[in-house]
Amino acid sequence: MDSTDDTPPASLRRLPSWLINQAAVHAQRLVNDRLATAGARRYHYSVLSALAEYGAMSQAALGRHCHLDRSDVAGVVAELTGQDLIDREPDPEDRRRNIVTITPVGERFLAELRELLAGAQDELLAPLGGEEREQLTALLERVVGHQAEVRGSGWS
Secondary structure (H helix, E strand, O other): OOOOOOOOOHHHHOOHHHHHHHHHHHHHHHHHHHHHOOOOOHHHHHHHHHHHHHOOEEHHHHHHHHOOOHHHHHHHHHHHHHOOOEEEEEEOOEEEEEEEEEOHHHHHHHHHHHHHHHHHHHHHOOOOOHHHHHHHHHHHHHHHHHHHHHHOOOOO
């Protein structure tokens, strides 16, 4: 055996769980690197996407949609508010709660992040054709959705 050969054993390369993990490592690196070019992180994209898709919501609901801890949501909201990407106002029905909305600046920034992430997806899935990419995405959605149902936790 060549001492410079770093090919994992075939028994690993045939395990879907191992392959998914390896793909995830590469995907996270690509996404993090792309978002960093805009001074953003994945949780910035998650929060802006949730607000763009679902509209104004409480910080608690935002945390649930983005799977962020309450203390993390408060920090992200403060950070994005400071960049004029979102607004945070007291809820008129319950002054103890904040309602968060995306700003026009945040909408433009989100569009920029989406372009960066599209490039990361293209790089990650470069060996696959369009139909194969759609098939892979559909299969992964089924696996993730099933695991969320089994755990009773919604999307993970």
